[in-house]
Amino acid sequence: MGSMENGHSTERRFGTLAVHAGAPHDPVTGAVIAPISLSTTYAQTSVGSPVGLYEYTRSSNPNRDNFETAVAALEHAKYALAYSSGSAATANILQSLARGSHVVSVSDVYGGTHRYFTKVAAAHGVQVTFSPTIELHVEELIRPGDTKLIWIETPSNPTLGLVDIKAVAEIAHRHGILVVVDNTFMSPYVQNPLVHGADIVVHSVTKYINGHSDVLMGVAAFNSDDLKERLSFLQNAIGAVPSPFDCWLAHRGLKTLHLRAREATKNATTVAKALEASSHVISVNYPGIDSHPHRKIALKQHRDGMGGGMLSFRIKGGQTAAHNFCKYIKVFTLAESLGGVESLCEVPSSMTHAGIPKDQREAAGVFDDLVRMSCGVEDAEDLLADVLQALEKADMSNGSA
Numbered sequence: 001m002g003s004m005e006n007g008h009s010t011e012r013r014f015g016t017l018a019v020h021a022g023a024p025h026d027p028v029t030g031a032v033i034a035p036i037s038l039s040t041t042y043a044q045t046s047v048g049s050p051v052g053l054y055e056y057t058r059s060s061n062p063n064r065d066n067f068e069t070a071v072a073a074l075e076h077a078k079y080a081l082a083y084s085s086g087s088a089a090t091a092n093i094l095q096s097l098a099r100g101s102h103v104v105s106v107s108d109v110y111g112g113t114h115r116y117f118t119k120v121a122a123a124h125g126v127q128v129t130f131s132p133t134i135e136l137h138v139e140e141l142i143r144p145g146d147t148k149l150i151w152i153e154t155p156s157n158p159t160l161g162l163v164d165i166k167a168v169a170e171i172a173h174r175h176g177i178l179v180v181v182d183n184t185f186m187s188p189y190v191q192n193p194l195v196h197g198a199d200i201v202v203h204s205v206t207k208y209i210n211g212h213s214d215v216l217m218g219v220a221a222f223n224s225d226d227l228k229e230r231l232s233f234l235q236n237a238i239g240a241v242p243s244p245f246d247c248w249l250a251h252r253g254l255k256t257l258h259l260r261a262r263e264a265t266k267n268a269t270t271v272a273k274a275l276e277a278s279s280h281v282i283s284v285n286y287p288g289i290d291s292h293p294h295r296k297i298a299l300k301q302h303r304d305g306m307g308g309g310m311l312s313f314r315i316k317g318g319q320t321a322a323h324n325f326c327k328y329i330k331v332f333t334l335a336e337s338l339g340g341v342e343s344l345c346e347v348p349s350s351m352t353h354a355g356i357p358k359d360q361r362e363a364a365g366v367f368d369d370l371v372r373m374s375c376g377v378e379d380a381e382d383l384l385a386d387v388l389q390a391l392e393k394a395d396m397s398n399g400s401a
């Protein structure tokens with residue numbers, strides 16, 4: 001989408017790219033929105049000469065190409081590859097490592113990522129070391145010659161801790177190691193890891209990029225031609241690719257990402273400030289407010305210091321109060337997942353993070369009284385009123401008010 005002005009390419013802004021990147025009108029019919037190309041195979045005029053760019057849909061498909069082009073533009077990447085889920089994107093990257101490779105990862109990665117690292121990667125000879133303080137200790141965890149990848153998730157889930165991508169990337173690159181950042185929680189609108197020195201950015205498209213809680217998909221974006229060759233080979237060989245319909249839906253969702261991310265941030269900021277001021281709350285984790293311990297990183301790494309739509313907080317009254325809060329809240333739906341237009345809440349210790357042993361969980365700040373919220377794009381006043389009434393009732397039914 002770069003255009004030429006006075007011989008210089010002018011970079012379009014985010015909203016313009018979200019709407020137009022990878023969205024050419026149909027050259028034959030003029031259709032402004034691309035049709036969904038459901039055909040699994042494409043005609044050839046003679047052996048080895050396909051009519052157009054396509055041969056077989058697993059290898060490439062017009063809707064997937066359009067979606068990948070759009071994500072690449074939004075993440076300042078040369079290439080993007082789409083997968084059938086965020087987990088499949090992770091698996092493809094780990095599969096690209098040779099037997100004997102070593103990975104250093106932040107400790108509180110997404111549960112499915114942790115499961116893949118510990119239960120699947122190990123089976124094909126890739127070892128992962130986890131660190132709760134990766135910025136401080138990455139250098140000493142590197143095994144010269146063997147460490148191939150550093151895996152960062154920022155903000156972390158569900159405590160919203162931040163990692164300084166640039167600081168880790170500088171150390172990694174001195175040792176010739178690639179840095180991967182899972183950017184699912186921030187979306188490309190709030191944070192662009194490649195700009196801060198990461199080599200690969202991955203997303204669960206299922207969350208903010210699609211944004212409507214109706215598609216399961218993943219994507220990886222990067223600049224290196226070598227990675228393009230290795231990862232697109234595996235994308236085709238493993239075959240964990242998204243359907244044309246899912247690519248079309250996710251591409252439609254992506255066109256409003258900037259609008260949704262701004263509203264979600266506004267709403268989360270309103271809710272976080274109210275929680276912070278409430279006598280029913282022990283503490284709030286939200287990178288968009290000054291009390292956050294890593295606020296400085298947010299200010300340099302996130303667009304305009306935005307905090308995104310995710311927050312978590314500890315409620316007074318223990319697990320019972322946390323469960324009651326989710327029972328009494330009405331506009332927020334009690335459900336796992338995040339990043340959709342509708343607000344959701346959950347109790348990580350009993351739901352998304354129930355599989356982690358209690359001592360490990362609590363060491364990472366995931367106490368039984370922690371509630372995680374994904375703020376959607378409803379009106380801030382309604383979300384605020386909902387949170388305040390639920391806090392009141394949850395604490396009262398606990399007998400402490």
Ligand SMILES: *Cc1c(COP(=O)(O)O)cnc(C)c1O
Nearest residue numbers: 085086087110182184204206217
């Ligand atoms: C959901 C999620 C994933 C996994 O993505 P799926 O699309 O569910 O496979 C990975 N990382 C983060 C941070 C997530 O929230």
